[in-house]
Amino acid sequence: MKFQEIKNNIYYCGLNDCDRRIFDELIPLEHGTSYNSYLVKGSEKTAIIDTMYPPKTKEYLKRLVDNQVGKVDYIIANHGEQDHSGSIPALLEKYPNAIVITNPKCAENIKSMLHVPDEKIRVIADGEEVSLGDKTLKFIFAPGVHWPDTMFTYIKEDNVLCTCDFLGAHYTFSDVFAVESKELEKSAKRYYAEIMMPFRMMCKKYTQMIKDMHVDVILPSHGPVYTNPDYILDLYADWTADAPKNLxxxxxxxxxxxxxxxxxxxxxxxxxxxxxxxxxxxxxxxxxxxxxxxxxxxxxxxxxxxxxxxxxxxxxxxxxxxxxxxxxxxxxxxxxxxxxxxxxxxxxxxxxxxxxxxxxxxxxxxxxxxxxxxxxxxxxxxxxxxxxxxxxxx
Ligand SMILES: Cc1cc2nc3c(=O)[nH]c(=O)nc-3n(C[C@H](O)[C@H](O)[C@H](O)COP(=O)(O)O)c2cc1C
Known part of the structure; x- marks a missing residue:
């Protein structure tokens, strides 16, 4: 299937996992989930932001081939957990000239959890930028939402923010753009409750930070993409508010x-x-x-x-x-x-x-x-x- 374009040479190259019924061996899933991966084609370099859950690697690589992705320069690991970084070793095999760009904590995780070799990793600092030619990737460390190694990747020229697990939902779709509905709201809330709530104060902080950035599109690493960022940000503002409800x-x-x-x-x-x-x-x-x-x-x-x-x-x-x-x-x-x-x-x-x-x-x-x-x-x-x-x- 052809990759769906999100904006100016930014494509969705992730996959749905409709049959998955439990996550982290703890969380029941009502709608399965999606493992989001994004292909960003700059005028000079091509990057993939987040990869794939290991059992889906074969299907993922086939999709890249079917979509004629012949060259990958950078693999951006926003977070080391296997559902996003698990296919890095296979991608490095397929694209031997690619290097992984990530933060120091995530570098440690992908080395220990996935045995990614040191020489294939370029460690960046908070706020550092990497050019793809006509596009610039800026890395914003966001420890706590949800692992200490989590970071966001901002595609500057397109005003698009990849928020990793933050603002995600265990949800599947045929069209990547969010259709605002009670069902989606429930999935996003369930996801927040189980994954983000322990870090409520951090969530509050990043919700405000993203509000202030006035981004055009939010690309999380599970669930649909938000072209109306206020929809998900307002929900987070409500869930992270200090005052409880009459419940x-x-x-x-x-x-x-x-x-x-x-x-x-x-x-x-x-x-x-x-x-x-x-x-x-x-x-x-x-x-x-x-x-x-x-x-x-x-x-x-x-x-x-x-x-x-x-x-x-x-x-x-x-x-x-x-x-x-x-x-x-x-x-x-x-x-x-x-x-x-x-x-x-x-x-x-x-x-x-x-x-x-x-x-x-x-x-x-x-x-x-x-x-x-x-x-x-x-x-x-x-x-x-x-x-x-x-x-x-x-
Ligand atoms: C396997 C089992 C172990 C129990 N152990 C205790 C116990 O150690 N101390 C006690 O006071 N009651 C014990 N009970 C009795 C229950 O606590 C009691 O029947 C209670 O009313 C059950 O409440 P419920 O109807 O809400 O389940 C035990 C009952 C069962 C079935």
Missing amino acids: VTMPYVSMYNSTKEMIEYLSNKLEEKGIQTFKFDIVDDDLGDLAMSLVDAATIVMGTSMVLAGPHPMAVNVAYLAAVLRPKAKFGALIGSYGWGGNLFGKIGELLAPLKLDLIEPLQVKGKPKEEDFKKLDEIAQAIYEKHKSLNLV
Whole structure:
């Protein structure tokens, strides 16, 4: 298939991976993903910005041949992770005169992770420029969004910015240009939640920086290309804002429905008070949905049954994940059910501690909740309402 031209001799040469269902062995994918690679033809030199996920290398190289790419001078590695840099060794074999241009941290990564030889790498400094003749590539280091080795590549004359994983989405397409839709917004949010949210402050900084650059086109390394940069930048401005929304996220695990009954009761009470809730069944539901709700939630309520003298291991897993995603939630509560004894919340509290949540009195119930337990749940609902009110959320 012919490469799609994005602007003045800048082409999309990436690939869709429609069948991929999980990323990083952690993140369920609703739409598969795309591995974006860009061919930039200057009057003197040709560059490829980011390459390909290794299992797709053969198909990728065939596309380059089919599109008569006879010469590549520079391979720009914006980030060392294998889904973008994984095909560098194969590209170097195909184009032996090419050299890899990257930053010092990425150089270390592609040497250790992909065994790219030292002599094939040219290390550049932050802000350095490389000429392709009538086009200039400028490299902007962007550590933290999402690896320490991440950088952006700015194609100056065309006012086009390749943002690597930043502003990406796990999404596939037949036309590379973004069609603004709820579906795309959801994919971009899911991607932000799982990959970028732990670095929210950095995301905020780079969102503003790119806004101030007034670029014409944003080329991320997953998902579609944005010719209306404000669309994705405004979404990022919303997701990275300091203030949470009037939302309570409620992940729970329940073997015999006692904890579930409490979660459902509390959710109804909160909704009656005008607070939005998101109930998340830890065993059955999609972790991406939980991560997305954590982008906005002001409060996290975790529910767990007691297993082997502690919280259910699946709840431990989610508490750990919630903590490392570093959401902006301010308040928390723990509820659960036990049979005879143990420490139901100790481990969960420990795991969530880095979030510094203002915790409401926890509730543990022996067996199935009774009338007095529902009264306590009413009190928890009221406490959450007051906390949200204190932030003018309700
Ligand atoms: C495998 C297993 C291990 C359990 N271990 C404990 C335990 O160590 N301490 C305890 O108090 N209850 C224990 N229980 C009992 C449950 O915590 C109790 O039935 C609780 O009400 C279940 O809540 P749920 O209906 O929300 O799952 C265990 C139950 C199961 C099935």
